[in-house]
Amino acid sequence: MKITDDVVSGLSALDRPNSYIGRSVPRPNLARLTQGRGQYVSDVALPRMVHVAFVRSPHAHARITTIEAAAAKKAAGVVAVVTGAELAKVITPWVGVLTHLKGIKSAPQHAIAVERACWQGEAVCAVVARTRAQAEDACALVEITYEALPPVTDPETALEPETPVIHPELGDNLTFERVLSAGDPDGGFARADAVVEATFVFGRHTGVTNEPRAIVADWNPGEARLTVYQGTQAPHMMQNLFAKHLGLEEQQVRVVTKDVGGSFGIKVHIYADEMATAALAKLLKRPVKFVADRLESFVTDIHARDHRVKARIGVAKDGAITAFEIDDLTGIGPYSVYPRTSGIEANQVVNLVGGPYVCPNYRARARVVFQNKNVMCQYRAVGHPIATAVTEGLVELAAARIGMDPAEIRRRNLFADDAYPATGASGIKFEKLSHHASLDKILAMMDYGALRAEQTRLRDRGIHRGIGFASFIEVTNPSAAFYGVGGARISSQDGATVRLDATGTVFCHTGVTEQGQGAESVIAQCVASAFGVPLERVRVVTGDTDNVPYGGGTWASRAAGIGGEAAWQAGKALRANVLAAAASMLQADPRTLDIRAGVVVDADGGRERMPLEEVARIAYFRPDTLPPGFQAELMATRHYVPRAWPFAFTNGVQASYLEVDTATGEVKLLRHWCVEDCGTVINPQLVDEQVRGGIVQGIGAALFEHCLYDESGQLLNGNMMDYLVPMAAEMPDIEVGHVVTPTADSELGAKGAGEAGTAGAPACVMNAVNDALRPIGAAPIVAMPITPERVLKALGRM
Amino acid sequence: MDVHDLDISLRVNGEDVQARIEPRQTLVDFLREDLALTGTHVGCEHGVCGACTVMVDGLVVRGCLIFAVQCDGAAVETIEGLSDSGAIADLQAAFQRRNALQCGFCTPGMLINAQDLLAAGGVPSREAIREHLSGNYCRCTGYQAIVDAIEAVAQTRAGR
Numbered sequence: 005m006k007i008t009d010d011v012v013s014g015l016s017a018l019d020r021p022n023s024y025i026g027r028s029v030p031r032p033n034l035a036r037l038t039q040g041r042g043q044y045v046s047d048v049a050l051p052r053m054v055h056v057a058f059v060r061s062p063h064a065h066a067r068i069t070t071i072e073a074a075a076a077k078k079a080a081g082v083v084a085v086v087t088g089a090e091l092a093k094v095i096t097p098w099v100g101v102l103t104h105l106k107g108i109k110s111a112p113q114h115a116i117a118v119e120r121a122c123w124q125g126e127a128v129c130a131v132v133a134r135t136r137a138q139a140e141d142a143c144a145l146v147e148i149t150y151e152a153l154p155p156v157t158d159p160e161t162a163l164e165p166e167t168p169v170i171h172p173e174l175g176d177n178l179t180f181e182r183v184l185s186a187g188d189p190d191g192g193f194a195r196a197d198a199v200v201e202a203t204f205v206f207g208r209h210t211g212v213t214n215e216p217r218a219i220v221a222d223w224n225p226g227e228a229r230l231t232v233y234q235g236t237q238a239p240h241m242m243q244n245l246f247a248k249h250l251g252l253e254e255q256q257v258r259v260v261t262k263d264v265g266g267s268f269g270i271k272v273h274i275y276a277d278e279m280a281t282a283a284l285a286k287l288l289k290r291p292v293k294f295v296a297d298r299l300e301s302f303v304t305d306i307h308a309r310d311h312r313v314k315a316r317i318g319v320a321k322d323g324a325i326t327a328f329e330i331d332d333l334t335g336i337g338p339y340s341v342y343p344r345t346s347g348i349e350a351n352q353v354v355n356l357v358g359g360p361y362v363c364p365n366y367r368a369r370a371r372v373v374f375q376n377k378n379v380m381c382q383y384r385a386v387g388h389p390i391a392t393a394v395t396e397g398l399v400e401l402a403a404a405r406i407g408m409d410p411a412e413i414r415r416r417n418l419f420a421d422d423a424y425p426a427t428g429a430s431g432i433k434f435e436k437l438s439h440h441a442s443l444d445k446i447l448a449m450m451d452y453g454a455l456r457a458e459q460t461r462l463r464d465r466g467i468h469r470g471i472g473f474a475s476f477i478e479v480t481n482p483s484a485a486f487y488g489v490g491g492a493r494i495s496s497q498d499g500a501t502v503r504l505d506a507t508g509t510v511f512c513h514t515g516v517t518e519q520g521q522g523a524e525s526v527i528a529q530c531v532a533s534a535f536g537v538p539l540e541r542v543r544v545v546t547g548d549t550d551n552v553p554y555g556g557g558t559w560a561s562r563a564a565g566i567g568g569e570a571a572w573q574a575g576k577a578l579r580a581n582v583l584a585a586a587a588s589m590l591q592a593d594p595r596t597l598d599i600r601a602g603v604v605v606d607a608d609g610g611r612e613r614m615p616l617e618e619v620a621r622i623a624y625f626r627p628d629t630l631p632p633g634f635q636a637e638l639m640a641t642r643h644y645v646p647r648a649w650p651f652a653f654t655n656g657v658q659a660s661y662l663e664v665d666t667a668t669g670e671v672k673l674l675r676h677w678c679v680e681d682c683g684t685v686i687n688p689q690l691v692d693e694q695v696r697g698g699i700v701q702g703i704g705a706a707l708f709e710h711c712l713y714d715e716s717g718q719l720l721n722g723n724m725m726d727y728l729v730p731m732a733a734e735m736p737d738i739e740v741g742h743v744v745t746p747t748a749d750s751e752l753g754a755k756g757a758g759e760a761g762t763a764g765a766p767a768c769v770m771n772a773v774n775d776a777l778r779p780i781g782a783a784p785i786v787a788m789p790i791t792p793e794r795v796l797k798a799l800g801r802m
Numbered sequence: 803m804d805v806h807d808l809d810i811s812l813r814v815n816g817e818d819v820q821a822r823i824e825p826r827q828t829l830v831d832f833l834r835e836d837l838a839l840t841g842t843h844v845g846c847e848h849g850v851c852g853a854c855t856v857m858v859d860g861l862v863v864r865g866c867l868i869f870a871v872q873c874d875g876a877a878v879e880t881i882e883g884l885s886d887s888g889a890i891a892d893l894q895a896a897f898q899r900r901n902a903l904q905c906g907f908c909t910p911g912m913l914i915n916a917q918d919l920l921a922a923g924g925v926p927s928r929e930a931i932r933e934h935l936s937g938n939y940c941r942c943t944g945y946q947a948i949v950d951a952i953e954a955v956a957q958t959r960a961g962r
Contacts, residue, residue, distance in 0.1 A: 030898050037906030038894040038913065040841015040881030047840035135835075137824075214845050214853060214907040214941050265843070265907030266941050298846040520905030520942050693901050693947055700944030724850035724939070732945040733936040737928075761944075 021600045021610075022536060024529040025752070028689035029539055031525040033263075033518065043262040045218035045235045046295045053220065053291040054083050056281055057139035059129040059146045060303065061121030064157065064376040064717025065170070065338075066150035068119055071129055076145040081138030084288060085146065086130045088116035095283035096249045098274065100340035102490030105347040108180040108372075110340035111171035115249075115280035121150070122170060122338035123378050124717055125303025127277050132284055132292060155376040155717040159312065159335035162373035170338050170374045179340055179372040180347035182354050186429045192327025192365030196318030200401045204394050205787035207710035208310035211383055212729050215265020216296040217305060219278045221285035230257045232282060235264040237272040237517055238557035243549045244493045245274060245343065246282050261547030267519040268384040268701065270305050272559050274342040277304060302722030307711055308349065308383035310335050311390050315357075317398035318365075323408050323416040327365035328358040328429070330394060334372050337379035343492045346380055347372050352387025352479070355430045357395050359477040360439055360655065361417040366429035376717045386560075388478060388763035389702060396474040396767040397774075397786055404778060410473050410771070411452065414443055414657075418475060432477075435648070437655040438743040439475055442679040445741050446473075446657050449677050455661060463779060469663045469674070472771025476764040480561035480682070480756025481652035481747070483645060497645035498567045499553025500574040502531055504582055504638040506624045508602060508617035510537055512574070513545045515555015516567030521758060522690040523563040527571045529686055530752065534575025535582075536599030537616065553641060561756020564686055565652060569750040570644040577640035585636035586619045589629075644750065652747045652755040656680030658699065658764035660772040666780065666799060669792030671707055671773060673736040678764070681743040683755035691757045692740040698761020699738055704730045705762075706769035710789050810874040814839070815883025823870050830854040830865030832873075833880060841881040841910050845939065852938035855911035856880050862918045881910035890917050892958065896951040904942030912938050916952045925956040 036042060061068075073085040097112035117128050129146050133139035154168050161167050162177040169177055193199055220233040230252060236242050239259040247254045264271065281294040296304060311334045318326035332353050336346035350370035358366055403413040418439035419426055426434045452471075459469045487494040498515040505511060512531045518524045528542040535542075545551060553570075556562065579599055586604040587594035590613055598607040604614045622629060623636035630636065646652060661675040678695050685691050708728035712720040721727045746753025766788060773795070774784050782798040796802040804824065811820045814837060821836055828847075833839040833856070845853030847866045854865035857879040884890045893913050896902070903909040912935065919926060919934040926934070931949050940948065 028901075031901065034898040034901070034903060034906070035894070037903055038897050038909055039885040040839075040910045041885075042841070042906050044840075044843070044907065046844065047834075049838075137826075212939075212941060214851065214905065214939060215843065216845075264905060266905045268941065295844075298848065298851075520903070522901070522904070689901050693904065693943060696944040696946055697904065697942045698944075701941070723848060724846045725848065729939060729941070730944075731936045731939065732932040732949065733929075735932070735945050737946055737949075738944065 020533050023533045024539055025533050025684065025686055026688065028687055029525065029529060031522050032528060033524055044215055044265050045220060045233050046215055048220045048233050050220060050222055050291040053293055054132050054134055055136040055139050056130050056132045056284055056292050056294045057136060057143050058127035058277055059131065059143045059148060061117065061124060061126045061128050063121060063150055063152055064124045064155035065153040066121050067153060068117060068121060068128060069149040069151050072147040076131055076142040079142040079145055081134040082131060082142045083134065084132040086284060086287065088114050088118040088128065091116050091280060091283050092118055094250065094287050095279060098249060098342040100342035100345045102345050102487065102492055104490035105180055105345060105351060108340065108345060108347045109174050110179060111174060113276060113339045113342065115276050115283055123376055124719060125378055127280060130280055130284060132288065157375055157377060157713060157715055157717045159333050159373050159375060162335065162375055170376065177374040179336060179374055180350065182351055182370045184354055184368045184430060186366045187364035189327045189329055189365045189367040193318040195320065196326045197321045198402065198405045199316055199318050200398060200405050201316040202397065202401060202784060202786045204313045204315060204397060206309045206311045206390055207789050208307045209705055209709035209711055210302065210305050210307045211268045211270035213266035213268060213270050216298060216301045217271060217275060217278065218295040219281050220291055220293045221282040222291035223285040223289055225289050228256055230282065230286065232257065232259045234259055234261060235271055236261050237267050237519060237559050238494065239517065239547055239549050240515065240554055241494050241557065249279060250283060250286055259549045261517055264519050269382050269386065269559065273306055273344065273381050275304065298724060299722060302727065303378055303719055306341060306381040306383060307378050308380050309390060309705065310380055311353065313390065313394050315394045315398055317402050319402040319406060321406055323406065323413045325361055325363045325417045328363060329367045330357050332370040335375040335377065336372055337377050338374055339379055341379050341381035343494065344382055344487060348382055349387045353391045355432055356387060356391035356477065359391065359395065359428050359432065360419065360475040362419055363417065364429050377713055384698065384701060385759035385762035388476065388759060389705060389766045392474055392476045392763050393767040393770055397770060400472065400771045400774065401784060411443065411447060414473065414475055415440065418443065433649055434653050435747055436745050437653060438681045438745045439655055441743045442655060442657045442681060443475065445743060446659055446677050446679040449739055449741055450659055467663065468666055468776045468780065469661065470772035470774065470776025472660045472768040472775050473657060474764040474767035474771065475657045476655065476760065478561065478654045478760045478763050479651045480654050481565035481646050482560045482562060483647065483650050485650035486560060495554060495556040497643050498555035498570050499641060499643040500567065500571040501553055501639065501641040502535065502574045502578045504578060504616065504620050506620050508541065508615065508620055510535055510542045511545060512542060512571055513552045514567050514571060515553045515557065516563040517547045517558045519558050521563065521694060522687060523558060523567065525690065526564045526568050526686050530568045530571040531575040534572045535579050537602045541602055553643065561758040565750065565754045565756050566644055566646065568686060568754055569752050570642055572752050573642035573644060574640050577642055581637045581640055582619055585623050586614060588631055588634045589619065589622055590614065646749045648749045652749060654680065654682050654755045654760060656760050656764065658768045660768040662769065662772045662776065664773060664776045664795060669795035671790060671795065673703065673734065676736045676738045678738065678761060679741040679743060680757065680760045681745050682757040683744065683746040684753035685742060685744060686754055694757045695740045695761045696738045698759060699765040700730045700735055702762040702765025703735065703769060705788060706766040707789050808871050810871055812873050812875060813877040815880060825869065825871050827870045828866050829856065829868045829870045829873055832870035833865060839880050839882050843907055843910065850939065852911045852915065853908055855914045855938065857914060862915055881914065884914065892955050893917060896955045900947045900951040902943060902947040902951040908938060908940045912940065912948055920956055920959060925960050925962065928953060
């Protein structure tokens with residue numbers, strides 16, 4: 005492999021003389037990260053800092069009878085032992101509901117369990133000591149007696165009358181239900197020549213961020229301020245919630261987020277143990293640090309995707325899809341997670357099933373139920389992997405039933421590329437997508453005809469290879485429709501402040517955060533291009549509620565599309581301000597000037613007039629030489645939020661080529677392709693790597709990852725030996741292509757790219773496995789992860 | 803100080819270090835907590851993820867699977883030492899150019915393991931690179947960029 009250096013690509017839609025839009029410039033923060041000079045929260049150490057460890061419930065459901073802490077309090081290094089009831093005097097409980105999810109309900113959740121533990125791993129008592137080791141030692145000395153209560157673990161029986169109700173005050177175990185009927189589903193199925201049914205099962209899995217959740221909370225009574233160093237995706241959301249539940253004003257809370265060792269949606273929620281850490285800091289008047297260890301991560305980091313979807317599709321002989329129907333059931337643990345709720349994933353499944361296809365006949369029901377397992381909530385590509393696997397699984401099963409090529413059935417049903425704006429069956433609105441161009445492109449990239457020929461040739465030799473596809477849509481750039489309208493104080497707008505320094509350097513403060521995806525680079529590219537300086541003269545500041553504009557942070561593939569547009573607009577505003585100053589110095593008309601490569605030039609012809617450092621020098625140190633009444637403004641702020649569309653849908657298609665060992669049931673991934681359309685590509689390398697990383701995360705779901713619980717609610721494989729994640733040796737090389745359909749909702753036209761890979765990968769791997777096994781009479785595999793055991797069972801060999 | 807604490811003396815990144823430590827302290831905790839060498843990361847503490855990879859007497863070691871007392875008399879190299887000496891500067895540059903890291907948490911371990919592979923000389927196949935990295939977990943990249951970067955450095959070092 006030769007690494008190609010950055011070249012000006014043809015993808016740029018914004019043609020400034022020194023534009024970085026569409027170029028693979030390297031990220032500014034990589035040098036220090038490769039040198040081990042990152043500043044992760046787990047590295048933070050403050051004066052007087054103490055460490056908290058939690059005693060966690062070994063039961064899935066139990067009444068806490070007694071907590072005897074005397075021995076623990078006397079142990080070496082121990083500063084405090086605090087129970088849930090004691091901590092409840094410092095921090096109020098929360099309820100994870102939003103008003104736009106009609107009827108959603110949940111129960112108050114405490115920072116530390118009070119009276120009752122509702123899942124294995126819920127914190128029951130906190131031990132604070134001078135070192136983490138001492139805190140853990142003393143945890144072993146806390147004596148807790150429990151009265152075991154019957155656990156509710158199976159979503160299928162959660163709503164039956166004989167099943168205990170986890171929160172009796174709620175009346176039943178139903179968190180949320182949504183029913184949708186569009187078009188004429190009964191008529192659609194009646195008209196179908198074939199109806200294919202399947203029950204898709206998705207294994208509960210989790211994020212396994214390389215750096216576990218980490219927080220250092222520092223209450224300074226002298227300032228009456230709480231400073232929280234936290235690996236989070238949403239600093240302003242956290243600021244609001246720490247203040248709200250600790251009885252503080254927002255200005256008394258500062259959230260600082262430096263380097264974060266992986267997020268993927270795991271680090272955008274309220275976690276009881278992190279709230280407890282902040283409350284303990286307030287209680288003890290000193291910094292308290294909590295870093296989840298790996299075993300704690302498995303039982304407390306949100307899980308996701310525990311869905312069972314009964315689904316069917318109607319199809320005519322000519323391949324036309326006549327109807328879709330789904331019935332989704334998902335178990336989300338004992339609480340709806342705060343503040344985004346645990347109803348969103350099922351809601352997304354209802355929204356997205358059938359999404360790429362012209363088929364107005366659609367019936368859906370989704371039920372979300374409580375259970376005594378770890379909580380579930382939004383994880384990378386929320387709902388998309390499920391909706392895509394159900395839709396694409398049905399489409400390929402239908403194609404097989406009527407004897408049609410899987411590419412051809414898509415061609416006959418995908419929304420036409422000139423059919424926009426369009427509305428999906430569930431009511432979702434598409435500004436402009438490119439399903440057919442994407443499909444054509446991926447077929448060319450794969451050399452589809454040759455690949456099919458190779459597959460046939462090898463099958464004759466007893467080698468079973470499969471080709472699977474997944475067309476997909478992805479929700480990005482969310483407006484207030486996602487959370488704000490439901491009453492959550494989660495900002496959908498974002499801001500950027502740019503400032504010309506006295507030496508001609510540009511600082512950009514942005515509300516979006518860097519989680520490793522490259523937001524800092526993208527923001528710098530937008531500012532450098534709009535303002536007119538070399539990239540290395542832009543310094544980006546993120547992740548500090550005292551110092552950046554109010555914003556939502558990083559989630560739902562929004563940082564580039566929303567934060568990038570705000571930075572672009574702020575860069576333009578600063579250019580206008582600086583040109584006004586330069587014009588007054590040069591006694592010129594600002595409209596005749598421009599800024600290129602850090603120099604004020606004649607807009608026409610490009611003759612150099614004065615460098616930016618000279619403009620700054622005069623504005624900051626010799627303003628006395630400027631005309632009377634002229635004030636240079638070398639700082640500008642702009643905000644942006646999408647207004648024309650609730651979400652900027654993106655689209656794409658993935659394909660997988662793999663081989664199944666019919667003796668062992670093992671799946672070997674050979675090649676993987678993705679064509680995706682995220683609109684304007686600001687940094688092609690970063691987009692491609694988001695796609696690749698996302699695909700591998702989706703492959704994990706397809707083949708390996710599964711939080712296995714027994715009937716009593718005990719997690720059986722909560723460690724990295726037993727919970728399998730994708731490692732280098734099993735992963736394929738992935739080829740990424742693009743179709744570019746900018747959104748007209750912003751000047752940049754960029755949509756999100758962070759979740760497309762994860763959205764489509766499980767579906768196309770599943771389809772490829774079935775494509776490999778169908779000719780030898782295997783039953784369709786519609787349960788994930790696709791383990792060797794499931795393959796052998798499908799083949800009737802187990 | 804506990805009566806069971808032990809005195810150790812070792813070289814870390816070329817500097818002599820003497821310390822009195824608890825026998826149960828792992829090497830990675832000693833490096834991070836006692837020496838503030840936070841470039842070595844803690845990911846799983848049970849030897850699977852590879853975030854704590856360091857070199858001990860020239861061998862690649864999981865810092866969470868070895869006690870600090872076992873390193874008495876040893877020479878330990880961490881990402882900080884390898885960076886300052888310039889020993890892996892070409893790998894670091896290739897990782898940056900290829901965006902072979904996103905969050906960067908696995909990167910010090912990846913780089914040290916890559917250096918170990920390339921120390922054997924030659925240009926390993928992509929499969930061999932993937933196999934060698936199979937004990938280093940990366941959730942962000944999907945591994946391909948890492949393989950690309952290592953392959954490119956192997957080719958450059960081999961003069962190809």
